[in-house]
Amino acid sequence: MDMHSPSTAAGDARHVAGQQGAHAEFLTFRLGAEEYGIDILRVQEIRSxxxxxxxxxxxxxxxxxxxxxxxxVPVVDLRIKLGCEKVEYNGFTVVIVLNVRGRVVGAVVDSVSDVLELASELIKPAPEMNTSMDTSFITGIASVGERMLILMDIEALMSSPDMGLMDSSSQNLQ
Known part of the structure; x- marks a missing residue:
C-alpha cells in the first residue's frame, strides 16, 4: 500500500515500473525551473x-x-553550486540531509516534490555536451507525463574535488 498521494504522473510512473523489470526510487526536487531526481537511498531526512x-x-x-x-553537517546550496539564476530563501526552501560515503551532508533546494519509482526504460542517457562545466554527475533524463526529470548521482557531485567535502580520509568522519 502506498503511503503517498501521488500525482497522476507519479501514479503512471509507478504503474509502469510495476509492470516492467528493473526500477529505482528517486526523491524529486526543484532547483529554479528544473526538476531533479536523486537516489532515495542516499536521503537520510528532509528538514526545513x-x-x-x-x-x-x-x-x-x-x-x-x-x-x-x-x-x-556542512550545508551546500545546490542552487548556487549548479548556477541557478535566482536563489531565494522562503517557506518552501528545504535541506535534504544526505549520507554520502559515510558522511552526512545537507543540500539546500527550492522545494521537494515527491518520491517516484522509475522503470529503467523511462530513463534515457544524459546528452553529451561540449562544455567546460562538469556534467558527469548527471546520470540520465526521465520523462514522466509532462515532467522532465534530470537524474543526478548526488554522491559523485558531493564527493567531487571542487566541493572540498570529501577526501580519502573522510570515510570515517561524521
Whole structure:
C-alpha cells in the first residue's frame, strides 16, 4: 500500500515500473525551473531550512554548518553550486540531509516534490555536451507525463574535488 498521494504522473510512473523489470526510487526536487531526481537511498531526512553557521573562507556554495543531533553537517546550496539564476530563501526552501560515503551532508533546494519509482526504460542517457562545466554527475533524463526529470548521482557531485567535502580520509568522519 502506498503511503503517498501521488500525482497522476507519479501514479503512471509507478504503474509502469510495476509492470516492467528493473526500477529505482528517486526523491524529486526543484532547483529554479528544473526538476531533479536523486537516489532515495542516499536521503537520510528532509528538514526545513535554517540559517547555518558560516565557515570562514568556505566556497560561496557552502552556506556553513548546522548541528544535527550532535553531528556537525556542512550545508551546500545546490542552487548556487549548479548556477541557478535566482536563489531565494522562503517557506518552501528545504535541506535534504544526505549520507554520502559515510558522511552526512545537507543540500539546500527550492522545494521537494515527491518520491517516484522509475522503470529503467523511462530513463534515457544524459546528452553529451561540449562544455567546460562538469556534467558527469548527471546520470540520465526521465520523462514522466509532462515532467522532465534530470537524474543526478548526488554522491559523485558531493564527493567531487571542487566541493572540498570529501577526501580519502573522510570515510570515517561524521
Amino acid at each position: 531550512y535554517e540559517e547555518p553557521t558560516r565557515i570562514a573562507n568556505a566556497p560561496h556554495f557552502i552556506k556553513g554548518v548546522v548541528n544535527l543531533r550532535g553531528v556537525i
